[in-house]
Amino acid sequence: MYQYNDDDQQFLQQRCDQFREQTRQFLAGDLTAEEFQQLRLRNGLYIQRLAPMLRIAIPYGEVSAKQLRALAAITRDFDKGYAHFTTRQNIQLNWPKIEAMPDLLGRLAEVNMHAIQTSGSCIRNITSDQFAGVATDEIADPRPWAELLRQWSTLHPEFNWLPRKFKIAVTGAISDRAAIAVHDIGLRLQSDDAGLYFEVWVGGGLGRTPLIGVCINTRLEPKHLITYLTAILRVYNQLGRRDNKYKARIKILVKAMGKLDFQTAVNNAWQALKDGPETINEDSIARFAAHFSRPNYLALTDQAPSRSVITTDQPFDRWCAQNVLAHQQPGYAAVHISLKRTGIAPGDVSDRDLEALADLADRYSFGEARVTHEQNLVLADVEQTKLPELYKALGKHNLDRANRGLATDMICCPGGDYCSLANAKSIPVAAAIEETFQDAEAEHHLGALSINISGCMNACGHHHVGNIGILGVDKKGEEFYQLSIGGEPGEDARIGRILGPSVARAEIHWVVQRLTQCYQQHRLTEEAFNQTLDRVGIEVFKSAAYEGLAS
Amino acid sequence: MKLITTVNGYPEQQEIDLIWSGYDEPHRLDDAEQRSSAVSSLQIEPDALPDAFQHHLITARLILLHLPAFTDGRPYSLAAMLRQHYRYEGEIRVYGDVRAAQLDHLHRCGINSFVLKEDQDAASALGQIGYFSKWYQPNISA
Numbered sequence: 227m228y229q230y231n232d233d234d235q236q237f238l239q240q241r242c243d244q245f246r247e248q249t250r251q252f253l254a255g256d257l258t259a260e261e262f263q264q265l266r267l268r269n270g271l272y273i274q275r276l277a278p279m280l281r282i283a284i285p286y287g288e289v290s291a292k293q294l295r296a297l298a299a300i301t302r303d304f305d306k307g308y309a310h311f312t313t314r315q316n317i318q319l320n321w322p323k324i325e326a327m328p329d330l331l332g333r334l335a336e337v338n339m340h341a342i343q344t345s346g347s348c349i350r351n352i353t354s355d356q357f358a359g360v361a362t363d364e365i366a367d368p369r370p371w372a373e374l375l376r377q378w379s380t381l382h383p384e385f386n387w388l389p390r391k392f393k394i395a396v397t398g399a400i401s402d403r404a405a406i407a408v409h410d411i412g413l414r415l416q417s418d419d420a421g422l423y424f425e426v427w428v429g430g431g432l433g434r435t436p437l438i439g440v441c442i443n444t445r446l447e448p449k450h451l452i453t454y455l456t457a458i459l460r461v462y463n464q465l466g467r468r469d470n471k472y473k474a475r476i477k478i479l480v481k482a483m484g485k486l487d488f489q490t491a492v493n494n495a496w497q498a499l500k501d502g503p504e505t506i507n508e509d510s511i512a513r514f515a516a517h518f519s520r521p522n523y524l525a526l527t528d529q530a531p532s533r534s535v536i537t538t539d540q541p542f543d544r545w546c547a548q549n550v551l552a553h554q555q556p557g558y559a560a561v562h563i564s565l566k567r568t569g570i571a572p573g574d575v576s577d578r579d580l581e582a583l584a585d586l587a588d589r590y591s592f593g594e595a596r597v598t599h600e601q602n603l604v605l606a607d608v609e610q611t612k613l614p615e616l617y618k619a620l621g622k623h624n625l626d627r628a629n630r631g632l633a634t635d636m637i638c639c640p641g642g643d644y645c646s647l648a649n650a651k652s653i654p655v656a657a658a659i660e661e662t663f664q665d666a667e668a669e670h671h672l673g674a675l676s677i678n679i680s681g682c683m684n685a686c687g688h689h690h691v692g693n694i695g696i697l698g699v700d701k702k703g704e705e706f707y708q709l710s711i712g713g714e715p716g717e718d719a720r721i722g723r724i725l726g727p728s729v730a731r732a733e734i735h736w737v738v739q740r741l742t743q744c745y746q747q748h749r750l751t752e753e754a755f756n757q758t759l760d761r762v763g764i765e766v767f768k769s770a771a772y773e774g775l776a777s
Numbered sequence: 778m779k780l781i782t783t784v785n786g787y788p789e790q791q792e793i794d795l796i797w798s799g800y801d802e803p804h805r806l807d808d809a810e811q812r813s814s815a816v817s818s819l820q821i822e823p824d825a826l827p828d829a830f831q832h833h834l835i836t837a838r839l840i841l842l843h844l845p846a847f848t849d850g851r852p853y854s855l856a857a858m859l860r861q862h863y864r865y866e867g868e869i870r871v872y873g874d875v876r877a878a879q880l881d882h883l884h885r886c887g888i889n890s891f892v893l894k895e896d897q898d899a900a901s902a903l904g905q906i907g908y909f910s911k912w913y914q915p916n917i918s919a
Contacts (some may be wrong), residue, residue: 233910233911236910236911237909237910237911237912237913240908240909240910241909244908248878261847261876261878264847264848265878347848347850377913378913378914380913381882381909381912381913382913382914383853383881383882383883383885383886383912383914383916383917384850384853384854384857384882384886385850385853386850386853386882387847387848387849387850387853388850389850460854460857460858463850463851463853463854464826464851464854464855468849468851495858495862498858498861498862499861502861503915504914504915
């Protein structure tokens with residue numbers, strides 16, 4: 227993973243010192259609340275329903291064992307001993323105190339971590355594929371580019387006050403696990419006879435107006451990445467709407483201008499920048515790539531392929547089939563660790579969990595772990611022969627659930643329990659749905675299914691791209707939930723369709739159950755939820771869902 | 778680099794030849810018109826696009842950029858474009874809601890003159906410039 231040099235460390239230290247001084251000025255009354263709000267947001271600090279919330283960046287989801295241990299200690303010393311992994315590969319603390327923030331950020335800086343630009347109208351944490359560098363369907367490793375973009379976007383002088391937040395995702399694989407089509411900018415590494423290039427997608431996003439992005443450059447030479455993105459951001463910074471925050475994202479601008487006019491504007495802006503000083507040279511590409519060289523793999527051979535097939539009802543076999551993924555290196559596997567556990571909010575981890583995960587990363591995966599946008603963790607480089615002992619070790623910490631991609635692997639925002647933006651709670655809804663899937667056998671039989679829950683329009687739970695999407699709405703002070711079905715996040719990204727009237731909290735898990743039953747009843751062999759939906763039509767699901775419900 | 782402190786960030790007796798906003802229609806001028814319309818100072822509203830007023834850049838020596846709110850990023854891009862795209866080398870002065878914490882980024886986008894809001898501390902504002910020893914991006918020089 228990327229190793230900080232002296233300049234990186236000094237930069238981070240100076241950023242901490244700067245925020246310490248800003249906090250001092252605010253607490254002394256020398257800085258207005260309005261101005262301090264903007265400065266603290268750019269250091270990841272929100273003021274939430276019950277307490278401040280700090281969002282810590284995990285660039286493209288890569289985290290070291292040392293960092294996991296530091297996070298564990300920080301949750302103990304500054305919070306209530308737990309933290310929450312988000313859908314953007316970050317981690318959040320729910321109870322830090324404003325006065326303690328400078329010290330907290332100082333502790334993060336000791337392990338080369340920060341909360342820079344995890345909120346505010348600026349370029350947010352760059353996200354990527356959790357299987358970068360190990361996925362068998364990879365064209366090129368996206369991490370060097372993600373790191374390059376992290377550095378470029380960090381305190382960029384021109385783009386710190388955009389009309390609205392700005393999210394960039396990069397993928398380098400055939401299967402798009404970074405959901406690039408629903409980002410402000412989505413980058414896809416491709417290659418042909420002439421070498422590596424980027425497809426550049428712009429204007430995707432969820433929230434109030436869910437839209438799939440459009441491809442505005444089908445072949446961008448990698449050396450132009452920074453200048454081309456500067457041109458996009460420059461057009462957006464100048465022309466994006468600032469009069470209405472719900473219409474301020476780049477997707478609205480792209481839609482209003484139309485793909486062609488937007489493309490032309492970007493190309494015009496690019497002419498002044500192209501081949502200029504920010505063109506990326508070969509040396510610098512090599513320097514970034516060197517940080518992500520392959521770890522010291524042993525020369526091994528692949529174990530019996532039967533490990534990828536359920537042969538018995540043994541829990542270990544099931545876990546292997548569901549949570550263990552193929553690897554580029556013979557004899558190795560990528561292991562998906564579920565953070566969707568009964569009785570625990572999706573994506574939540576305790577300080578003990580974090581320490582256990584750090585130990586396991588050290589013991590089995592070269593001291594590194596990855597955060598996924600599904601709010602789970604990955605140990606990317608595990609020797610196949612060590613899978614049984616890893617499985618056993620995970621079991622001791624309640625981290626061995628074999629539910630990757632299944633119904634209980636729900637994506638869920640913190641919702642009304644924590645977030646001041648939420649219209650409704652989401653964690654209790656996840657818990658209620660979870661309870662209807664207590665039979666692991668039945669859940670496996672149901673198969674792949676994504677359920678996404680957001681507590682409000684801001685769509686942190688990505689409900690638009692769930693097979694079943696649940697959105698919390700407020701109806702005269704009561705929590706109701708709107709359902710959509712047929713969403714998909716990956717390379718065939720699409721937005722789910724609204725099913726019908728919203729449903730009361732007490733009913734929502736039963737409606738979800740009826741939808742899954744309807745799918746099972748109508749599906750053909752090997753047919754995924756969306757395929758069945760497309761074949762039989764939404765009305766079939768609609769009548770199943772609302773059967774017996776008071777209208 | 779110039780630092781000017783006035784009431785509410787607005788220049789008191791600024792003599793400006795021309796004010797340009799996004800409402801003004803872009804138009805082309807022939808040489809004669811260009812000469813007769815020679816302006817040495819130009820005030821730019823944030824919604825204006827440089828293409829529309831570029832013909833004035835030949836004679837302009839002072840460009841005033843309006844920052845209506847400290848959260849408005851448009852003057853940053855305007856300044857960067859004036860330097861990078863149009864090679865304007867004269868003074869770019871920003872006025873309006875100019876606060877100490879913004880100075881460094883404004884400066885790094887090529888702005889070399891600042892009308893600081895009255896309630897801002899000039900020393901603290903100057904201290905922001907060069908606060909960081911190194912950056913991840915090249916600066917746009919004034």
